[in-house]
Amino acid sequence: MAVVFERPKALLDVPFHYCPGCTHGIVHRLVAEAIDELGIEGRTVGIAPVGCSVMAYDYFACDMIEAAHGRAPAVATGVKRSDPDNLIVFTYQGDGDLASIGTAETVHAAARNENITIIFINNAIYGMTGGQMAPTSLPGQVTQTSPYGRDPKACGYPVKICEMLAQLEGPEYLERVTVNSVAHVRAAKKAIKKAFQNQIDGKGFSLIEVLSSCPTNWGMTPKKAMEWIDEKMIPYYPLGVYKDRSAGIGPGLGGKEDK
C-alpha cells in the first residue's frame, strides 16, 4: 500500500502537549518537512524559547537547545558562529519571547544579518502563563491582564515585527504568513522552506512570522479561532513579504514594496 501521508522524519514520534486547535503542531510539522526536504536534519540545531513551545526540544529530532526567555537569537548566534560553514540554526519563538522580553536580541540579530532562521509564532497572547496581554495583542483585545480590553492609551500599540525589522538594512528575508486554511498552510510551508534555504545559501537572517491561534486563551472554539485570524489578525497584521533582499523587495530596495 502506498504511503501518502506520514510523520516527517525531523519530528520525533512523541505526542505534542499543545491544546486542541493550537497551530503550533502545524508549524512544527512545516518546519520538520522543510528540514526533511532540504536534507539538513543531521546538521541542524534548533533553539526552543520560553513559552508554550518551550518543550519543542522534545519534538524535533535534530540537536536542540532550550534558551532563556527571549535570548534565542543570541544563543543561535553563538551556535552558528561555532561552526558557520556546517550548522543550520533555527529558533522557534513566541510573541512574548521574541517581541517583548527578547526585542533587543531579535533586532540586533536582524541588524547583523546573522545567518539564522527564525520562526516567529504570533498568537497575540501569552499562552503558557495562562493568557496575558502580549506585545502583539490587538487594541481592545481582552486578556487576563487587559480585562477591559487592551487600551492603547495605557499600554501602547502592538509591535509589528516584520514592518519594524524591514526598516533595517540587515535582514535578508521577512515574511508574514498564517496557517488557518489549506492555502495559507501551503504558503507558510513555502516561506519556511525558503527561510532555511536562505541560510544554506549563506544569505543571512530570515524571519517568518506565523499568525497563530490560541483557542484556549482566546476563549474560542478551534474553528472560531481560525476565523478570528481572518477577521481580526490579518487586517492588523497583513500577510506578505516585507523584505526579500535577493528579490529586491523591501524599503530602499526599489521593489514593489518600496513606494
Add this chain to the structure above:
Amino acid sequence: MAEKVLMKGNEAIAEAAIMAGCRHYFGYPITPQTEIAAYMAKRMPKIGGTFLQAESEIAAINMVYGVSSAGKRVMTSSSSPGISLKGEGISYLAGTDLPAVIVNAQRGGPGLGGIQPSQSDYFQATRGGGHGDYHIIVLAPSSVQEMAELTIKAFELADEYLMPAMVLADGTTGQMMEPVSFDFEIKEPPAKPWATTGTKCQRPHNIANSLYLDPEKLERINNVRFARYEVIKDKEQRAEEYLTEDADIVVAAFGISARIAKNAVDAACAKGIKAGLIRPITLWPFPDKAFKKAAEHAKRFISVELSMGQMIEDVRLATECKVPVELCYRVGGMIPSPQQVLEAIEKAAKEVK
C-alpha cells in the same frame, strides 16, 4: 627560562584564553575591562576565531551559552554592573551543566558605582550570582602572571566539572602592567559527546536544557550537581600560605588586597610580630583547609578586603568562629595602604598578648 613580556593584566587574560584554545569571545564595552575586548577584536580575526561585540551583556552571555552548547571553549568578560546582567545566563549555564569562562574586573558598587577597583562582588561570585542553587568556580588572580595562569586554569576546570568558571579580577589587576611568561602546558580539552554539534543522523539528538518540570527529577539533578561540587571542594582548593606555620595573627586577603597585605605582614614580622597571610586563590571552593589549619594556632584573623566585609564570612565559616576575625577594608575604589593593614595587625597583636 621562558621569555617574559610586559603586559596589562586584561591583555594577559585575553592572550591566555587564546592559548587555552578559546576561539569565541563575546563582550560589551564597560570600564575597567574593555582591553580584553579590544585585544580579542584584534587577535581573533587573525587566528580564525570569532570576536563579536554583543548588543548587551545579556546577549553576550547567551552567545556564550550557544557556543558552549556546541562544545567549543568560549569566554566573555565584563565588570560588576555588567556581570549582574549576565547573572541570568550564568544561572542557565550552571543549570545546563555547561562550561564557560567569565571574567569580572570588579569596580565599586552598588548600582553604577564607580570605575575604580573593588572586591565587592565576592558574594555575587562565590554564591553563584543568579537564581537557583548553584556555584561557579571562582579564581582570584593577584598578579598579571596569575591573570594568565588562572584564565587557562578556568578553562580546564570549567571543562572538567562542566560548569562556569569566573576569573574574579579587579580594576587594579586588570590595568596594571607586569612581566608575564606564557610558558604554559595546555591540556587537550576533553571530548564533549553531549554537545549540540548536529546529530549527523547518526545518534539520538542532544538537548542542552535546564528545564525539568518533574520536581523529583529536578531534585535529583540538583543533588547530582552538588555531589560534584563536593568533589571540587575536596580536590580544587588553592591558597598561598605565607608565614602561617606559627602565626598568631593571620591576615586573609585575595587578589590585589593580598599584595598590600603581604607587605604589611613583612613589616609586622620585622617588628617581631608573628604574622602570616593566607591568600585564597580559589574563592569557590573556598580554601577551608588552609584556614582550619591556621586556626589551630592563630589568635586572631584579619580579613583585608575592598568591600564592606564579604570574604570575612567565609573566614568565619571556615574557622568555625573559633578565633575572632576582624575586618580591615576600604571601599568605593579606595585601596588600603600597607600602613593601614600594618596598624590593624599591630592592634590585634597587642590585644591577643
